[in-house]
Every structure is written in structure tokens, then in C-alpha cells.
Amino acid sequence: xxxxxxxxxxxxxxxxxxxxxxxxxxxxxxxxxxxxxxxxxxxxxxxxxxxxxxxxxxxxxxxxxxxxxxxxxxxxxxxxxxxxxxxxxxxxxxxxxxxxxxxxxxxxxxxxxxxxxxxxxxxxxxxxxxxxxxxxxxxxxxxxxxxxxxxxxxxxxxxxxxxxxxxxxxxxxxxxxxxxxxxxxxxxxxxxxxxxxxxxxxxxxxxxxxxxxxxxxxxxxxxxxxxxxxxxxxxxxxxxxxxxxxxxxxxxxxxxxxxxxxxxxxxxxxxxxxxxxxxxxxx
Numbered sequence: 001x002x003x004x005x006x007x008x009x010x011x012x013x014x015x016x017x018x019x020x021x022x023x024x025x026x027x028x029x030x031x032x033x034x035x036x037x038x039x040x041x042x043x044x045x046x047x048x049x050x051x052x053x054x055x056x057x058x059x060x061x062x063x064x065x066x067x068x069x070x071x072x073x074x075x076x077x078x079x080x081x082x083x084x085x086x087x088x089x090x091x092x093x094x095x096x097x098x099x100x101x102x103x104x105x106x107x108x109x110x111x112x113x114x115x116x117x118x119x120x121x122x123x124x125x126x127x128x129x130x131x132x133x134x135x136x137x138x139x140x141x142x143x144x145x146x147x148x149x150x151x152x153x154x155x156x157x158x159x160x161x162x163x164x165x166x167x168x169x170x171x172x173x174x175x176x177x178x179x180x181x182x183x184x185x186x187x188x189x190x191x192x193x194x195x196x197x198x199x200x201x202x203x204x205x206x207x208x209x210x211x212x213x214x215x216x217x218x219x220x221x222x223x224x225x226x227x228x229x230x231x232x233x234x235x236x237x238x239x240x241x242x243x244x245x246x247x248x249x250x251x252x253x254x255x256x257x258x259x260x261x262x263x264x265x266x267x268x269x270x271x272x273x274x275x276x277x278x279x280x281x282x283x
Contacts, residue, residue, distance in 0.1 A: 002067045004050055004163025005204040008130045010073050011048035014055065017075045017100035018043040023057070025078075025096030030110045038063070038095065049122040049131070050162025055095070062115045064122075065093070068108020076101050129163040129201050136198060140191045147185025150263075152244040152253045154184050155197065164197060168204075170225040170254045171212040172197045179262030180244045180253040186262070224254040232256040240264075 002010075026038035041057040048054070053073070055063040065071070071092075078101050082088060093104035104110070113120060126142050127135040139161040143154055154160055155169045164172075173180045176193050187193060204210050211221035213233070223233055228241035237258040242265040244253040257264060 001069050001165050002051065002071070003165035003167055003201070003210075004048075004128070004130050005168075005201050005210055007048045007051050007053060007067065007163075008205050010067075011046050011053055013075050014053070014073055014102050015046040017102055018055070018095060018097065019045055021097040021099070023095055023097060025094055025101065027094040028063075028110065028112075029092050029094075030107075033110060033112055036112055043095075048128075050125045050128055050158050051165075052122050052125075054118060054122070056115050060115045062113055062118055063093075063095075064109070064111050064113060064118070065104060065107050066109035068106075071105065071107040073102055073104045076103065125158050125162040126160045127162065129161060129198050130205065134198065136191065136194050139194050143190050143194060144184055148183050150181045150244055151178060151184050151187055151193065152180025153246075155193075156245065156251055161194065161197070163201060166251050166253065167210065167222065167225045168197060168201050168212070169251075171200060171223055173253070173255060174223045174260060175200070175212070177260060179257075179260045179264055180255055181263040181265070183263070224256055226254065228254055232259055234259050 020042065022040065022042050023038050026036070028034065028036050038057055038061070041059055041061070044056045044058055046053070046055050051066060053065045057063070078096055078099055080101070082091060082094065082103065090105045091103055092107040092110055095102045111121070127139045142160040146154065152169050152173055155164050155172065156166070169180065172193060176196055178187060184190060200212050204212070207216060209216050209221060213221060213223060215221060224239045227239045230239050231237065232239055235256065235258045237256055239254055239256050241252055241254045243250040245251055
């Protein structure tokens, strides 16, 4: 699933192509929006909140989208035709003006709502790691609310802080030297973990690709994420992977058992948790 830095870059590209321009093309290929026509409206702004995109138009309407697992918005010159065949079938939205077209592929969510009511779709989110009003103290308070909850699961909960996915969760836990299954209440300094996550994702948007190692070469951009079975870049031991969280919202966590001491899966696909543990949305 695209994480906050990818969505942030997407919002900036869409804003460059659409903001301040009148829509001359509006093609929303979504069952509940099939009859909606936004042509003639000006795009006032394009913003992101966590993993959510908000395209605000004149007249007080916002087109809200979420990329979910594999969605994307692509910007192309207005003179270029739309994809056909299999790729064309994946198009869910087209917004265009005289110069540019923004094409949404495989979007996981698309709906239109009054701009004044955007809280209906993003009001549940915790502090946004990449927002100008980022509030580390509020995010930390959210994080420590459930001290028995595994830190990896808590970091993925968008109600705690918005923008992190499995990539930055795994990398944050590795660099903090803690197992993703460490209860929040056993973490020595939760605020330091929040600050680390903020530094990692903020640094990532400054460069051309998502990275936590500072190396942008393919295969060298991360410490442990998606590297199960490979040697840890720090100690050489094998990187492992296992689910963190509770079904049906569990996600895959990658970690180095040597560099990240603490609770870990028991060898099966399950993680021992207190009976009071709760599942939480990760969208």
C-alpha cells in the first residue's frame, strides 16, 4: 500500500497539473459517481491527509480518493490519449484541463462530498506526519493509550498517527532497536519512536525515491523491509517476517531478531497477545 510519502508526492504532482485550472474533462468511472460532471469547475487545491487525497473544486466540492494497495494517479499531457486494453480497464477517474490530464488507476476508494464535510472521510485520522501542523505530542499520547498493544501494530493504526505503512513501521522499529511485537508500555521512550518515524518519512520526501538508508540504489534503500531471508545490513543475521496485528487487519512485519530484541512470534504464524487485544483499522 502506498504510504504517506508516496501520497504526498502524488498530491504535489496533481496540484501542479490541476490547481488553478478549469476542468474541461471529468470522467469518473465509479458506480456511485457515473453521472457526476465536474467540468467547468476550477480545481482550488489538492491536499493529502495521511494516505487520503483531497481534490477541492470551486463550488465547495471535494473529490476524495484512497489508493489502497495498488492504486495510483498519473499525470500526462492532455494531448496523449488514454490507455486502452487491460490498462485502460483499470482507469477509475480522469480529470483534465487544456494542458494536463490526471488519470486514476485502480483507486481503492473514490467519492464526492462537500468540502466543508471532509471530516467525514479524514476526521478519524491521527496527526499527519507530513502536515504543516504535525503534532508529535498528540501522536505520542495516542500511541501510549493502549500500553499492551504491540508497537508495530500501533504505528500502523492511522488513528494514532497518519501516514505510516509497513515500510516505515519496519524501518522505524529496526532503527529504534525494538521488536515490532514489543508492547508500547515496554518501550523506553515512545516519543523518540514517534520522532524517528517523522524524521524517516520526512527525509524520504526530500529525495527521488523512498529510502531509509540514504542509498537510492535498487536493493539498498531499506534496512529490513521486504528482505526476509536476507542478511541484516548491520549484523549479518537473517531478516525474518511475520504478521503483526489481529485478523483481518494484520500486516507483515520484517525484523532482525539479533538487532531488535524483545517479543517475537512463537515460530508459527501467530503472535501471542493479551486476550484484551483489539484489531484496528490501518487505512
